[in-house]
Amino acid sequence: MRTLLVLLAAALAGSLTLFAFAPYRLFWIMPLSLAALADLTQRHPQRAFWIGYVWGLAAYTSNFNWIYNSLHDVAGLPAWIALPLVLLLPAYLALYPGLAMWLSARVTAKPWQRWLLAFPALWELGEWLRGWVLTGFPWAAAGYSQITESPLAGYTPLGGSHLVTYLVALSAGALALMVHSGWKMRAGLLVAALAVWGNGFWLKSVEWTQPQGKPISVALAQGNIAQELKWSPENLEESLRVYYQQVATTRADLMLLPETALPLFLDDLPSGYLSMMEGQAQRAGMALATGVPRRTNDGRGYLNAVVALTTPGRPFFAKDHLVPFGEFIPVPGLIGWIYQFMNMPMSGFSSGGVNQPPLALAGEKIAFNVCYEDSFGEELTGPASQASIMANVSNLAWFGKSVAMSQHLQLSQARAMENGRYMLRATNNGMTAIIRPDGEIAAVAAPYTRQVLQGFAQGRQGLTPYMRHGNMPVLIGCAALLLLAMLLGRKHRP
Numbered sequence: 001m002r003t004l005l006v007l008l009a010a011a012l013a014g015s016l017t018l019f020a021f022a023p024y025r026l027f028w029i030m031p032l033s034l035a036a037l038a039d040l041t042q043r044h045p046q047r048a049f050w051i052g053y054v055w056g057l058a059a060y061t062s063n064f065n066w067i068y069n070s071l072h073d074v075a076g077l078p079a080w081i082a083l084p085l086v087l088l089l090p091a092y093l094a095l096y097p098g099l100a101m102w103l104s105a106r107v108t109a110k111p112w113q114r115w116l117l118a119f120p121a122l123w124e125l126g127e128w129l130r131g132w133v134l135t136g137f138p139w140a141a142a143g144y145s146q147i148t149e150s151p152l153a154g155y156t157p158l159g160g161s162h163l164v165t166y167l168v169a170l171s172a173g174a175l176a177l178m179v180h181s182g183w184k185m186r187a188g189l190l191v192a193a194l195a196v197w198g199n200g201f202w203l204k205s206v207e208w209t210q211p212q213g214k215p216i217s218v219a220l221a222q223g224n225i226a227q228e229l230k231w232s233p234e235n236l237e238e239s240l241r242v243y244y245q246q247v248a249t250t251r252a253d254l255m256l257l258p259e260t261a262l263p264l265f266l267d268d269l270p271s272g273y274l275s276m277m278e279g280q281a282q283r284a285g286m287a288l289a290t291g292v293p294r295r296t297n298d299g300r301g302y303l304n305a306v307v308a309l310t311t312p313g314r315p316f317f318a319k320d321h322l323v324p325f326g327e328f329i330p331v332p333g334l335i336g337w338i339y340q341f342m343n344m345p346m347s348g349f350s351s352g353g354v355n356q357p358p359l360a361l362a363g364e365k366i367a368f369n370v371c372y373e374d375s376f377g378e379e380l381t382g383p384a385s386q387a388s389i390m391a392n393v394s395n396l397a398w399f400g401k402s403v404a405m406s407q408h409l410q411l412s413q414a415r416a417m418e419n420g421r422y423m424l425r426a427t428n429n430g431m432t433a434i435i436r437p438d439g440e441i442a443a444v445a446a447p448y449t450r451q452v453l454q455g456f457a458q459g460r461q462g463l464t465p466y467m468r469h470g471n472m473p474v475l476i477g478c479a480a481l482l483l484l485a486m487l488l489g490r491k492h493r494p
Contacts, residue, residue, distance in 0.1 A: 006044055010051045013037055014058030020145035021063065023406035027150040030142050033059075034123070034172030037101065038115055039179055045105040052101030056094030063140040064089060066402035073400050093137065096126035107482070108489025111180050115173035117485035121478035123169035128162060128475060131376065135324050138375050139407060142168040147414045148439040152196075154203030156417040156439070157464040160377045162474045167196060209420030209437060209462035212388050216362050218434065218457050219252035219286075220426040223261060224450040227397035230428075231263050239263055240273060242450065247288065248280045250452050254362040255281065256426040257290035259304065259371050259395040266294045266307060274309060281310050287362040291370070291393045291426075294318070301350035306368045306393055308359045315359055318352025319370035321379060354379070358387040364459045366391050367421075374408075374415050374423075378470045384419040385467050388459030395428040405430045405447060413439040420464045422457040 013036040020029040037055050041048045067089065072082040100122040107118040123142070131138030143164030146152040152171075155163050174189045181189070223242045229235040243261050262269060269292075281288035287310050294305040294316060303318035358365035367387035369380055371394040384390055392412055396405045409431040416423040417439040425433045430447025434455045445453040 003047060006040055006047060007050060007054045010037060010040055010055040011058040013040075014055035014060075015062045017059045017140070017145070018062040018403070021140060021403075021407055022410040023403060025149050025410075027146050027152075030145040031168050031171045031175060034142065034169060035175035037097070038104075038119060038173055038176035041101045041105055042111065042114070042176060042180060048105035049098045049102035053094045053098030055101075056097035057090050059097075060090035060093045060140060061087065063403075063407070066399040066404040069400035069402050069404075070398045089137070093130055096130045097123075100126040107485050110489070111177055112185075113485050113488050115177045116170065117481050117488075119173045120166055120169035121481040121485070124162060124166040124474065124478045125482070127165050128471065135321070136376065139411070141165050144407075144410055144414060147410050147417070151198070151200035151204065153417065153439065154200035154206075156414060157206075157208045157420060157466055158203070159469075159474045160418050160466045160471060161414045162377075162471050166474060166478060167200075171196070204438070207420075207437075208464040209460040212459040212461040213363065215456045215458045216253040216364060217251075218424055218455060219250045219255040220424060220432045220434070220445070220453045221246045221250075221255065221257045221261065222427060222429065222432040222445050222449065222451055222453065223258065224429045224448060225397065227395075230260075230395075230397065236263065240270070243290070244273070244277060244280075246452050247277055250286070250454075251284050252286055252454060254287045254364070254366075254457075255289075255452075256391060256393060256424060257288075258426045258428045258432075259291040259306075259393040260293060261290050261393075261428070262292040264293070265302065266292050266305070278309050287311070289359065289361060289366075289368075291395075296350055302348075303352055304349050304370055305352070306359070306370065306391075308361055311360060317356050317359060317368040317370075319349065319373060320352045320354055320356070321373045321376055322349055322351060323372045355382045358383060364388045366424075368393065369415075371395065371408075374412050377415060377418050377466075380415055381419060381467045381470060384421055385463055387421065388461065389424065389457055390415065390419060390421045391424040391426070393426050397429045401448065409433060409441075409444075413441070418464060418466045420462065420467075421460050424457060 013033045016029055017033050019026045040051050068082055068086045071077040071085055072079055103122050104114055104119040108114050127141045141161060143161035146164050146168060152164050152167050155167060171193060174193050178186045178189055221243060225239050243257055247255060289306055289308045291306050294303045294307065296303060305316045305318045307314050307316040358367045365387045367383040367390045369392050374392050396408060412423050412425055413435055416435045416437055420437045422437060423435040432445040432453050434442040434457060436442050437460055443453055443455040445451055
């Protein structure tokens, strides 16, 4: 009975993390949840793995509940297949907090070494690993919960979301240690925590990059085309009409259309359609780029591309970091049979390649990424360093009316902070937004509406510390702290 109660407490702590992220943004829940996890492990070290695993299972199931919408409601997968698949991802991801707690309990027996040295390092290394292994899935990493409301968000330009994740875990470890310490230790930990959080508050006011040129007016299309209609031949004419009309009635320096806004291969679009779109944009003096599938040069594959329609030669960016099971099938011989139950067109994209150059539009260099790609901070720093503005085009209609689009917006906010650039988001049904270099939202369109969001963006130049060094300093630092904890633990072991 005691074990059951302990695991239920861990599950409760994990499930509450849903409210730490957007759209709720109660950032303080995350360090408290991790502190509860640490406290449970300190009291029951023999159950450390299962405490961490159950915490992770509850956390990731609650945060990624929208996977069911995608598989069942939109793709049409029967519930008897969809439900087990929904649990499959959290069941895998939960291994990382499980292992982090198991190792924390065994590296050293002294509480201060365990919770101030080993635990924060192991937690961050685990978060990094789950964002890398099997192509990675870093959504709901602890650091994102702090963007942008928490003082800890101020550290994002220095070490990216991974440094923030480490500091959240360190804060949680300090809270857990306070429960088991005397007043002197508590006072010291409180002063140190206030220093870290206070410094983060000050860092939020630092401007890491500099304005370049004059602001430009931008227009971001949100077509709000239902996913079940998007690829329907019967709805093709309506989709093309919606985006043509939005282009024809918009006046701005730069206009972006969402991911696969035009639901045909570029060279299969109706004769004259692109010329009409280009003509409307050029008469308005407007640079125009759109998401559209494009065949590879050899004709043997196809790309999830963003094409600069008003630039001579129509240069393009093609998505590189593809979504496994959604945009490509990792092991078709094993799981390909599932797709016969689903309406999932375009599930065989090819990668566009790393470090593609920015596209020149409206006098700016725009570093594009497509949908899921802005989950991976370090992958975007190279193109961003050559660009003055960043842009993400997405189609989140796959996830229905859920928290997924708000969580994705929060990821884009982190990328804007890491790179000190404006981030423009053009999405099919939300969250279309203009994000400033400090991560704050300058303008956002109401989700599930058809509109064109208009505002201004300013090109930026210069590099943040994170752009220069990436994740390596944080990872090396965590490895060093873990090694120190192991050496100290071995020294004091009887």
